[in-house]
Amino acid sequence: MDLEAVIGLEVHAQLNTKTKIFCGCPTGFGSESNTQVCPVCTGMPGVLPVLNKEVLQKTILAGHALDCKIANYSVFDRKNYFYPDLPKAYQISQFDKPICIGGTVSIVADGNPRDIKLTRIHMEEDAGKNIHSSDISNPVSYVDYNRTGVPLMEIVSEPDMHSGEEAFQYLMNLRKILRYINVSDCNMEEGSFRCDVNISLRPRGESKLGEKVEVKNMNSFKAVKAAIEHEIKRQTIMIEDKERIKQETRLWNPDKSTTESMRSKEEAHDYRYFPDPDLAPISVTDEQIEAMRAELPELPIQKLIRFKDEYALSDLDAETLCSSRSLADYFEQVVSTGIDAKKAANWIANELLSFVENIEQMQNFKVTHEMMTELLQLIDSSVISGKIAKTVLGRMVETGNSPKKIVEDEGLTQVTDTGAIEAMVDEVLKANPEIVDEIKNGKDKAKGFLVGQVMKAAKGKANPQMVNKILAKKLS
Ligand SMILES: [Zn+2]
Known part of the structure; x- marks a missing residue:
């Protein structure tokens, strides 16, 4: 049977505000347990939440960047469920009146450009974190409320993707855009970017969706892709064997590279949503919405086109440099000193990046753009050759010393006599x-x-x- 996979993603991105969504507690990661809490975020009786304005602004900015319609009127609802990490026994979220509606994320997967449709983006608060002891002789659980009330955007896609590769590219581009507009760190290891997958199979050409399976617990984009590819195989075998696929939640097991059943639909929650009586509906005027649009920085795709045009860079160099806003800025800072753009692109995109595993590491890189400029100036003025410059760059990465100092200390000055x-x-x-x-x-x-x-x-x-x-x- 010719089957088609239908995939939708739910992404939780933590907004990088200094304080929580409904109180003034800090949001920093890695602090001692239960030190970033107050009566509001621990759900004490009688307290009143107050919306952090920056959460609304950043979510609207994300909505603009992803081409959503921004709602003039939206509402916070209570999503009721009981769990130890949720002291109020409800989560403040948005149900049928979210702040952003529709939208798209453009991708290229397996050579095909596509616009993946979004359903919505809404704001909500995060829950705390349960910590279970791994000591079997002393089976205790703890709860850390530092994360309770940390602001999240939930970005929900339509069931509009059909392969693991499309989902992977969607996540890459979504993360790139959110980082460009500086609304989220999107750090999967620290949990500031989390993704759940909904996946079902149907005969190709059929418009009705099959029974969907939700997969959770992926800690990298590669794991998302692997989990989808595993599910497609698993469900294909079941359908071919005429077994019924049941609607359920499954967990990705990274050690075995398989998914395992966690709970079936029968045990699923009924959240009994209702508007939060403590929070007034959010009303945003068209003027306010347009004013936020004007604050959008240059987006990755716009920067890519400009880099190719303005600096005559190759597709590959332009794509590498535009893969992060800080790297693109780094390049432009070097070029602004009069260094030839193609030369700067080559030294940054190829030589410098050969020292880092991924571009995120650039942030705590010892080689500043001033040092890179100095190195390229030493080549331009024939003090060192390009070959020696590569050695010097290696030393710069190791020591954080300036290229001039390294050339002097190690006697690397070019012989021009x-x-x-x-x-x-x-x-x-x-x-x-x-x-x-x-x-x-x-x-x-x-x-x-x-x-x-x-x-x-x-x-x-x-x-x-x-x-x-x-x-x-x-x-x-
Ligand atoms: Zn608090």
């Missing part, structure tokens, strides 16, 4: 008479060997243009 280079060339010619004969008999290629020998004698520090020139003169 004509007399010194001539002497080395003479030595090499004398030591290789048969090569000289070959060249005189028209075997021009052999010149490269002699250049190499001179560079070796100079420990890589001779100016290569001068070596070539002097060698050519002596051989003619």
